[in-house]
Amino acid sequence: MSGSTETKEKDWIEFDIKEPHNQEDVFKGDVSNISEGMIYYFPTTNEIDEEHVQQSDLMLSGKLKLSNSHPEVETILPPDWENNLTGSQNWLFILHSLRWLEIPLNAYRYTKNEKYLTFINSVIESWIEGNNPRKETSEMAWRDHPTSYRLRFFVYYRSVYTKIENFDESFDRKLLLSIYQHMLYHNDQDNFHMKSNHSLEMIGAILSASHHYKNVFKRADEFFSLSVKLLTEYLNLNFSEKGYHFEQSPGYHWYVLKRLILINDYLDHYNISVGTIVDLIPKILRANRMLMKPDFTFQTIGDTQKIDMKNQLRFEPKETSFILTDFEVCEESGYAIFRDDQSLTVFRCNNFIGSHGHSDFLSFTHYSHETDWFIDSGYYTYNKDEHREYFTSSFAHNTVIINGKSGKPNDKKTELVFNNHNDYVKAGRYLDSGTHERSFQKVAESDYIINDIIRLNERGKVEQLFHIHPSISIKSISKNVIELENQDGVTCYVTQLNTIGTWEVIKGQEEPYIQGWYSEKFNKKVPTFTLKYVANDKESYLLKTFIHFSSCPLMDETV
Template sequence: MVPFPHKEKSCDRDEFTFICLTGKFTHWQDISKGMLWAYNLNYMDWLLQDGLSYEEGARWIDRFIIDLPTNKIGQDPYPTALRIINWMKFICLHSDSIPEKTRLDWESSLRAQADLLTRKLEYHLLANHLLEDICALFIASVYLSDETLGKKASKLLKQELHAQILPDGAHYEQAPMYHCILLDRILDCYNFASANVDRLSEKSVLETLREVLVAMLGHLDSIVYRDGSIPLVNDSAYGIALPYKGLCTYAKKLGIDWDTIPLRASGYRWLRNESLEALVDVGNIMATYQPGHTHADSLSYELRIQGQPLVVDTGISTYDKTPRREYERSTRAHNTVVIDGRSSSQTWGGFRVGRRAKTTLLLDTDSRIRARHDGYGKSCIHEREFALMKNGLKVRDSIPHNHAVSLLHLAPGIRVLSTSLTEVHISTGAIIEISGATEVRVTEDYISRYYNRKEHVFVIELFFSKDIEYYIRIS
């Protein structure tokens, strides 16, 4: 098999760092830092980190097996799925060091965990959770040479890949972080399968995996910025998924070749020239039955100038069901128009969406994009046009309403130097030229490019009635 990519260091003997929070190990169900931290502990990704010895990893696996009967979080299907894969990778990595009895004990536990996962597939959540579950069962079937499990997992894997990967290669939850996470997982499936073809119950699954990987890699090429970083749209953050270069290196070692696939079904578009990169959201919710990682960001955008962030998404800092989580999914946390203080789609409950905006794309060229959405009602359509200029980006908003605000969240470190009804000067040297504002305000907030990290930013609020246009002109 091709060597598996190493994970970021998160385990230092009995101290663990996940989602930017560090704590000593007390027990597997420690939720003092939130459920996501506890889940990360039970994923055991850290078995694949650089410098972790076989002896240290074996100590943790043995301890986990002893504690599992009383570890309810460790028996949840999602951490079970990821842990199954990480254990099998660890065993393959250290195969020459593992005593036979230890290997048999671990494989017995793996079979029991795979049986548990088979009974607890996350059909109530679907989306990335179900796909991760199925990938774990597929890899387990290959590793354990389990023909019955292999037939079931291969069938389910084909079904979910068909359902979840869009025609332009994007994962249908439209969050670049999750696209990278799942691409990494499908690469793992292909790695195990291509190295053990004789163990496959369904040989055709290998070609299915390859076709999906070509599409997902083609989309990844299209969605990243020029520096290889992902846009932080929907539920996306840095420091979680394997980075772009790591994914491409892993794919190339597996003999996968691909071409860039233009953005289409995912709902994103680029406006680009030599100095400017603007990612525009003109899509609808594609994972209609599981929009848990979706934000109310219709017609929002991110903007970089000379590779440096200028207008940014607020990002995500937490999955806990808190007011901050609700805010980060709301329209007000994005670079678009808010009417009467409402969101364009009704996000609630941490991972739910009620009323949903429907976006219609009206114009789609390399230099101009125009779209509208009905998130504020059929009688209150928001229409927005983006125009790529030689020296900047022009944005025009139209609504049949008298109480609206267009928001621009500036990147950390960027200051507002002066404001008027017609111009805003910022510390990068850029000038925002405004036409149609009834009031211009500058407020303060914070964004999160990593979980549990806050960075101070300024937000420009442009109040208007019916129509407004602004031009972000660079010097």
């Protein structure tokens, strides 16, 4: 990506907030001459109550709980910024984002007790002193995502802090100069990874901060112009023509959509026009609904948690109307969607991995009868460990493993084929060991036939995987039929129509390899059944699988 000159690109590192002679070109006016009004993304909640006070008092006593996904730790606050007390990269990210300081800020908003502001000041001052970018700092101190959170919080916090009667002008000066340093960071295009939602967070942060301080900082207009340019570039790079996001996780599709709506509201509030965002948001809203189950939650595809999506309705303009089709294929983003008022099936039909995508090419998920039946195993953690490796691999998805190897995002894909009768799609990949093509055909309301055609260069082993939701019970009916039953007594039969292998069932296994786990919430996993149909010692295979919802199984080998 093109950027400014080398000197400009790294001026955020060189900038020294302690040296007055380095600040002469920073300000153009009175520091109180700010653009009052809306601040992007803050306040994050207006529901302040006694709970914030209780949480803050625990924090002030040295009990730090950064989020509901992480344990409480006892530590001296302000913390040691390089000490990862939990071993979690996500915990360290939240620590450096300083977004946990929203809790004592809300306690102040609720009580007007300035002890909470004194505490926040001490933490901010400690962070500034302990994380000079010219020195060795924590890996999360100056990363894109925590830095954008911190900038937004600093801008909002200063708007609250400077309204108290006797605020500390020396601290305020330091905070203001740190805000400027953060803006310089956001003006360095080397810090943007434009195919990641982190860049959108950065764009929103610098767009609002530069507009907020347009009468204070000499370079504010320059920062704002860059943010608008990058916003347009981000939108062009990260969405398909139909509005599907390329990060390959419906949960992040929603995450990005919320931020875009907030940015658009901000722009609209100040009568700032960025045409691309206005045109794209309705498409994204529709795509979001296409990926939503009838119960208004997402399937756990990629890095997606179970989220109640009813809140999306409040983002949809009243005049918005969607045409939601029964069948839609978007090759660019890799979704083939079969849906109606009672069911949703998503087949992954393109082979690439976005920032939050998994090795799930040719996998599928299925919801019907108010039940998740065939699931993506979820994501569990962002730590780079054996569990993250499993949850993102083909072994955690409903696809075919060939010779014990997970699929790769750079495997060349075969031609995508689908018909206009809303019932058939076929995709495939070329492997070092041969080819694998999978066709997925809807034959009844919730019934499907899956054909896996595998041609190998030499004899090999194939393992067809089906990951079942923990609420489902299973039992073997015959050598080729497995029965699934939900809690309401609805039955689904998985039938192998060419009996060339054997069924195996794995649940909650850690050794000799990880298999049979499900995660619908961050840092939480539960055992679940993985059905594995295994066939050996052939050069070519036709696995013909019938997924059939009925009161009785199909026992013969023809459909």
